[in-house]
Amino acid sequence: MSAATSVLPAAAAPARRGPGLPLVALLILPIAAVNALGFLAPVLNLLRMSFYEAQATGAMAEVYTLATWATVFGDGFYLALILNSVGVSLAITLLTLACSYPIALYLHRASGTWRTLLLVLVISPLLTSAVVRTYGWIAILADQGLVNNALAAIGLSRTRLMFNLTGVIIGLTEILMPYMILALLAGFGRLDPRLEEAAATLGAPPCAVFRRVVLPLTLPGIALGSLLCFVLAVSSFITPKLLGGGRVFLLATEIYDQAIVTLNWPLAATLSILVLVVFGAALVLYTRALRAML
Amino acid sequence: MKTSTVLAAALAAGVAIAATHALAQQTVTLMAYSGLFQERYTAAVVEPFMKANPGIKVEFFGLPNSAQMLGNLRAQKAAPQADVVIMDVSVSKAATDERLLVKIDEASVPNIKDLYPSTRIPGIDGVAVTFDNLMLLYNSDAVKTEPRSWMDLADPRYKGKVAFNGMPDIQGLSLVLILDRARGGTDYLRSVEKGIAAAGEIASNVQTWEPKPEIYPVIVSGQADIGLGWNARAQVNARVSGGKLKAVLPQEGSVFQVNTINQVANGPGKDAAAKFIDYALSAEVQKSFTEVMYYSPTNARAQISEAAIARTAAKSMDKVIPVDWIALAKVREPIMEQWRRKVIPLSR
Numbered sequence: 001m002s003a004a005t006s007v008l009p010a011a012a013a014p015a016r017r018g019p020g021l022p023l024v025a026l027l028i029l030p031i032a033a034v035n036a037l038g039f040l041a042p043v044l045n046l047l048r049m050s051f052y053e054a055q056a057t058g059a060m061a062e063v064y065t066l067a068t069w070a071t072v073f074g075d076g077f078y079l080a081l082i083l084n085s086v087g088v089s090l091a092i093t094l095l096t097l098a099c100s101y102p103i104a105l106y107l108h109r110a111s112g113t114w115r116t117l118l119l120v121l122v123i124s125p126l127l128t129s130a131v132v133r134t135y136g137w138i139a140i141l142a143d144q145g146l147v148n149n150a151l152a153a154i155g156l157s158r159t160r161l162m163f164n165l166t167g168v169i170i171g172l173t174e175i176l177m178p179y180m181i182l183a184l185l186a187g188f189g190r191l192d193p194r195l196e197e198a199a200a201t202l203g204a205p206p207c208a209v210f211r212r213v214v215l216p217l218t219l220p221g222i223a224l225g226s227l228l229c230f231v232l233a234v235s236s237f238i239t240p241k242l243l244g245g246g247r248v249f250l251l252a253t254e255i256y257d258q259a260i261v262t263l264n265w266p267l268a269a270t271l272s273i274l275v276l277v278v279f280g281a282a283l284v285l286y287t288r289a290l291r292a293m294l
Numbered sequence: 295m296k297t298s299t300v301l302a303a304a305l306a307a308g309v310a311i312a313a314t315h316a317l318a319q320q321t322v323t324l325m326a327y328s329g330l331f332q333e334r335y336t337a338a339v340v341e342p343f344m345k346a347n348p349g350i351k352v353e354f355f356g357l358p359n360s361a362q363m364l365g366n367l368r369a370q371k372a373a374p375q376a377d378v379v380i381m382d383v384s385v386s387k388a389a390t391d392e393r394l395l396v397k398i399d400e401a402s403v404p405n406i407k408d409l410y411p412s413t414r415i416p417g418i419d420g421v422a423v424t425f426d427n428l429m430l431l432y433n434s435d436a437v438k439t440e441p442r443s444w445m446d447l448a449d450p451r452y453k454g455k456v457a458f459n460g461m462p463d464i465q466g467l468s469l470v471l472i473l474d475r476a477r478g479g480t481d482y483l484r485s486v487e488k489g490i491a492a493a494g495e496i497a498s499n500v501q502t503w504e505p506k507p508e509i510y511p512v513i514v515s516g517q518a519d520i521g522l523g524w525n526a527r528a529q530v531n532a533r534v535s536g537g538k539l540k541a542v543l544p545q546e547g548s549v550f551q552v553n554t555i556n557q558v559a560n561g562p563g564k565d566a567a568a569k570f571i572d573y574a575l576s577a578e579v580q581k582s583f584t585e586v587m588y589y590s591p592t593n594a595r596a597q598i599s600e601a602a603i604a605r606t607a608a609k610s611m612d613k614v615i616p617v618d619w620i621a622l623a624k625v626r627e628p629i630m631e632q633w634r635r636k637v638i639p640l641s642r
Contacts, residue, residue: 261361
């Protein structure tokens with residue numbers, strides 16, 4: 001019974017009287033102020049810039065026009081770009097989930113020093129920047145890199161593993177794994193080994209235990225980790241830039257090109273707003289999924 | 295009341311100190327390329343200027359590319375922090391159109407009378423300070439016979455070993471222009487179809503369209519065998535790598551990349567900024583910078599050493615295809631469109 005109350009704290013919450021409205025407002029104020037200054041104001045500025053006129057020379061005129069938005073929705077390239085970004089990010093999220101889930105499950109059950117050691121191993125990649133880790137992947141995936149040399153040594157032909165979509169997916173999957181594992185662990189609170197034991201005692205084979213007990217109880221973790229990784233994948237830019245070889249077209253890399261290379265800031269701003277819309281859609285899906293689970 | 299008096303006094307004192315300081319020393323903030331450029335420009339131009347003008351201090355604010363310089367100028371429009379900017383001519387055009395710059399003329403910068411006529415570009419407030427040109431680069435360990443044509447990039451033996459910055463970078467654009475002309479194209483403002491087709495033939499050999507961190511170490515390390523790069527940096531890298539990287543000007547010719555020097559509108563340095571620009575354009579300074587970094591000079595009177603001038607395109611001007619970067623900016627988007635549809639898919 002104690003296990004049941006501890007895994008369902010939400011059920012007990014309404015009985016407690018929450019703090020009064022003024023106190024809530026006061027407590028929210030600092031984060032609201034930080035968000036207004038550091039997030040809302042720049043985003044509104046970006047929104048305004050997306051309506052500025054981009055001249056052919058790269059000059060930006062502070063005249064309002066819908067031209068950039070019309071280009072984005074009228075040009076098949078940008079629509080394909082959005083779909084491509086979402087598709088690639090979903091694939092990366094699924095792959096990250098598949099690689100991280102068994103590790104997280106094992107970590108959840110491990111205990112003592114062993115668990116601490118493994119946790120440190122999982123988190124330690126976060127101590128080096130994504131740029132450094134991406135360069136590490138270049139050394140591994142290059143034509144004369146570790147993997148290709150190994151393939152050649154056993155008599156297989158070398159394959160192109162980077163400067164294409166494959167490289168971007170491999171690199172980002174590894175880079176996002178620590179986030180996924182931590183999110184999964186955070187969401188595994190309801191998973192209790194005694195429930196699995198009970199199911200096994202009642203005659204359920206291991207796969208049924210996993211399907212009917214473990215998986216449903218870990219769904220909140222899966223949803224949280226997937227949301228986090230998807231958002232990080234859509235907005236990641238350094239890894240696709242370094243491992244994509246200019247062949248992988250994603251929203252984030254296109255925003256960079258428009259802002260830094262072609263100087264079309266209104267277009268870069270418009271695409272940035274669209275990234276936010278994609279995030280919003282992901283968030284809505286996440287809350288819907290979470291509500292369905294609880 | 296008391297607090298405000300103290301504050302006012304402190305403020306007055308501060309203003310007085312600042313004023314005396316300003317009289318004793320003026321500061322010019324120069325915004326230009328970071329890295330190798332910053333290192334060599336500081337030694338060849340900034341430090342000698344400060345020695346010659348003890349009352350003026352020059353602060354070098356390095357940024358990796360021209361677009362970020364424009365970004366800074368835009369952000370500081372209300373209260374500019376920079377005085378002088380060295381950036382690519384097409385970005386300078388955007389800055390001119392946005393009225394972020396002041397027109398440089400003979401009254402404020404007398405040395406511009408000695409510059410080549412091509413340095414004063416209509417519609418741009420600044421003037422050209424360096425010329426650079428596109429070169430074919432190769433790793434001399436992997437490539438034994440010197441390539442002679444840009445189309446050697448399409449040679450099947452370099453499959454997966456070609457690297458350069460594709461469009462929208464101006465290196466990719468420059469290659470399209472050069473190839474278009476080599477294939478008989480006459481007006482790049484109307485059509486570059488032939489150039490796009492030629493670039494498509496190279497595409498299947500390309501390992502990466504975005505060599506990182508830049509092309510020179512990629513060629514030196516042998517990650518790629520052959521590629522494109524700017525002459526000045528290529529020459530420095532050729533020397534530093536002990537000849538591992540080699541640069542060649544192919545038979546079809548090349549195009550100039552132009553860096554302009556610009557004075558920022560309402561910059562804090564005022565007349566000291568013009569003084570610095572005048573110094574940077576003088577024959578002696580152009581000579582010393584060309585001799586350490588191999589940019590072609592823009593001052594016609596600069597007497598460059600034979601060894602240094604041989605490493606620039608100044609001696610092969612007949613091979614330089616004239617490009618109007620300002621007019622080209624208007625057709626860049628349609629060319630990019632063709633690049634995306636007809637070149638990139640062939641490299642997959």
